Amino acid sequence: MQPFEVIEHTADIGIKAYGGTLAEAFANIGMGLFSIMTEPETVDQTEKHVADIEAPDVEALLFAWVNHLLFVFDVEHLLFSRFDILQFSDEKLVAECWGEVYDPGRHEIELGVKSATYHMLEVDREHNTVQIIFDV
Amino acid sequence: MSKWSGTLERLDNHRWRIPASYKPGMRVDGLIYTDEDMLQDILSDQSLEQVANVAFLPGILRHSLAMPDIHWGYGFPIGGVAAMDFDEGVISPGGVGFDINCGVRLLRTNLSEPEIQPNVKQLIDQLFRDVPSGLGSSGRIKLKSNEIDRVLMQGARWAVDSGYGHPQDLEATEERGQMASADAAHVSAKAKQRGAPQLGTLGSGNHFLEVAVVDEIYEPETAAAMGIGPLGQIVLYIHCGSRGLGHQVADDYIATMVAAMKHYKIELPDRQLACAPLTSPEGKAYLAAMSSAANYAWANRQCIAHWARESFCRVLGRPEAELGLEMVYDVGHNMGKIETHEMDGKRVKLCVHRKGATRAFPAGHPDLPERYAAIGQPVLIPGDMGRYSFILVGTRKAMEEAFGSTCHGAGRAKSRGAAKKAMQGRAVLESLQSRGITVRAGSIGGLAEEASEAYKDVSHVVRVAHNAGLSRLVARTRPVGVVKG
Numbered sequence: 015m016q017p018f019e020v021i022e023h024t025a026d027i028g029i030k031a032y033g034g035t036l037a038e039a040f041a042n043i044g045m046g047l048f049s050i051m052t053e054p055e056t057v058d059q060t061e062k063h064v065a066d067i068e069a070p071d072v073e074a075l076l077f078a079w080v081n082h083l084l085f086v087f088d089v090e091h092l093l094f095s096r097f098d099i100l101q102f103s104d105e106k107l108v109a110e111c112w113g114e115v116y117d118p119g120r121h122e123i124e125l126g127v128k129s130a131t132y133h134m135l136e137v138d139r140e141h142n143t144v145q146i147i148f149d150v
Numbered sequence: 151m152s153k154w155s156g157t158l159e160r161l162d163n164h165r166w167r168i169p170a171s172y173k174p175g176m177r178v179d180g181l182i183y184t185d186e187d188m189l190q191d192i193l194s195d196q197s198l199e200q201v202a203n204v205a206f207l208p209g210i211l212r213h214s215l216a217m218p219d220i221h222w223g224y225g226f227p228i229g230g231v232a233a234m235d236f237d238e239g240v241i242s243p244g245g246v247g248f249d250i251n252c253g254v255r256l257l258r259t260n261l262s263e264p265e266i267q268p269n270v271k272q273l274i275d276q277l278f279r280d281v282p283s284g285l286g287s288s289g290r291i292k293l294k295s296n297e298i299d300r301v302l303m304q305g306a307r308w309a310v311d312s313g314y315g316h317p318q319d320l321e322a323t324e325e326r327g328q329m330a331s332a333d334a335a336h337v338s339a340k341a342k343q344r345g346a347p348q349l350g351t352l353g354s355g356n357h358f359l360e361v362a363v364v365d366e367i368y369e370p371e372t373a374a375a376m377g378i379g380p381l382g383q384i385v386l387y388i389h390c391g392s393r394g395l396g397h398q399v400a401d402d403y404i405a406t407m408v409a410a411m412k413h414y415k416i417e418l419p420d421r422q423l424a425c426a427p428l429t430s431p432e433g434k435a436y437l438a439a440m441s442s443a444a445n446y447a448w449a450n451r452q453c454i455a456h457w458a459r460e461s462f463c464r465v466l467g468r469p470e471a472e473l474g475l476e477m478v479y480d481v482g483h484n485m486g487k488i489e490t491h492e493m494d495g496k497r498v499k500l501c502v503h504r505k506g507a508t509r510a511f512p513a514g515h516p517d518l519p520e521r522y523a524a525i526g527q528p529v530l531i532p533g534d535m536g537r538y539s540f541i542l543v544g545t546r547k548a549m550e551e552a553f554g555s556t557c558h559g560a561g562r563a564k565s566r567g568a569a570k571k572a573m574q575g576r577a578v579l580e581s582l583q584s585r586g587i588t589v590r591a592g593s594i595g596g597l598a599e600e601a602s603e604a605y606k607d608v609s610h611v612v613r614v615a616h617n618a619g620l621s622r623l624v625a626r627t628r629p630v631g632v633v634k635g
Contacts, residue, residue: 089344123593129397
């Protein structure tokens with residue numbers, strides 16, 4: 015099964031991610047996010063960032079997860095190409111995010127993402143599928 | 151994407167209505183400004199469902215409005231306007247947008263097209279060097295600790311006091327570039343951490359600097375009052391917003407509002423519309439944080455204008471006073487504003503959400519600078535890189551019907567992904583160059599996202615705004631050089 019697919023929306027773009035578990039689908043949302051920002055194959059896994067996120071429910075957790083990754087990119091300029099989820103529940107996610115600092119010489123930025131949105135946000139527990147639209 | 155098949159009634163050539171009876175829970179009708187041609191495009195996605203959903207928001211008055219450049223957004227449509235009663239209504243971060251006070255600043259010059267023709271490439275290169283752009287770009291400004299709070303409280307005034315531009319620039323800025331409702335204490339540490347290094351940067355996406363030439367004047371007297379004209383005059387547009395700071399404020403408060411809605415027992419068809427009463431602690435905190443982000447955006451555009459002036463002077467080897475480079479106006483198009491409007495003969499305090507819509511106040515409005523008292527507020531409508539941009543002016547009809555609002559841009563015709571597949575960035579670059587437009591972009595991939603073909607024709611959008619009476623056409627410009635983030 016493919017880990018994620020890109021969804022198109024008039025003004026924006028989103029990701030639908032799949033997994034054997036919901037945690038894996040969340041990891042694949044991260045992969046999808048960076049795949050639309052750059053070429054993940056060009057991102058070496060030399061830096062580790064530990065994300066520790068809490069939210070009142072699983073939808074809010076997804077929103078917070080994506081926004082956390084965008085925050086880390088803005089502040090630390092880190093691009094990621096691997097996510098190991100260490101802890102996962104509806105209200106909490108702890109993940110090791112592997113990547114490296116953005117290097118304009120090696121990383122082509124294809125699309126800037128401003129934020130996650132709640133628009134068409136879906137968490138499907140039955141199929142371990144999650145979907146999110148970004149504001150770009 | 152499925153075609154929208156809700157209830158739509160034609161009122162006249164430029165207005166369509168979604169009756170409140172369309173969906174149980176709508177508090178007012180939806181009112182869409184468009185024409186037959188554009189309507190077909192609008193019906194191809196779910197943007198009209200979003201107009202109907204906005205009508206659910208507590209305290210919404212008169213109509214859930216859609217401007218002629220309406221397209222599908224998230225929660226609110228882009229081009230959506232909604233006014234809420236201040237005492238009974240709500241404020242919604244989604245109704246303002248992620249890029250708080252994204253807006254347009256226009257500078258006029260004493261230069262003519264032939265004068266700068268030999269230097270256009272050099273000028274665009276210089277602007278590209280002097281104004282940091284691109285994703286994750288950091289600025290030239292090193293803020294001292296806590297100075298970000300002064301930026302958030304003082305906006306463009308902070309920039310002028312710090313040596314970026316002139317006091318008279320503030321006269322030509324909406325709110326004089328400083329919302330009094332700002333309170334930096336309601337902006338999170340994360341937002342400040344994100345925003346501080348990015349102050350004075352253009353950003354990425356659809357943000358740009360555009361050197362353009364005035365190529366059509368519809369109202370010579372009005373144009374002259376703005377310092378626009380004669381034909382062939384060079385002007386400069388700056389389009390950008392509040393960068394990561396605004397995005398973080400939006401994220402923080404959408405999360406706050408999602409939680410608060412349960413407390414206030416507000417139920418809505420879309421979580422992206424999350425809101426809280428204007429008079430609640432959450433509503434007040436968001437208004438203060440949003441106003442702070444708006445101030446950041448004005449400071450940002452003020453700094454960028456300063457460097458752009460320096461770029462012009464350096465390349466042309468002439469002093470600023472000789473080149474002109476005075477501000478025409480600066481106006482936002484992603485904002486929530488507390489305004490007083492006349493409704494049924496009474497003066498009512500409102501919160502007007504403009505999500506991808508421009509304020510368009512008429513002549514005589516007390517909030518306008520003296521120089522525009524007789525003509526009305528300049529409205530700045532950027533198009534895409536390859537076609538036109540427009541200068542319009544606010545009208546009484548916009549005030550009466552649309553809470554003093556009009557369109558904000560071309561509106562997207564294709565999803566960004568589809569545009570990217572259709573045309574490679576390189577091809578876009580060549581196509582623009584073949585039409586005599588010099589382009590510098592942070593990312594070639596990003597350039598493909600912003601090709602003319604990805605947008606509706608802005609000429610059509612402003613024509614509808616003009617014919618519907620939401621604003622009047624004053625002048626048209628075409629780009630000669632563009633810096634894209």
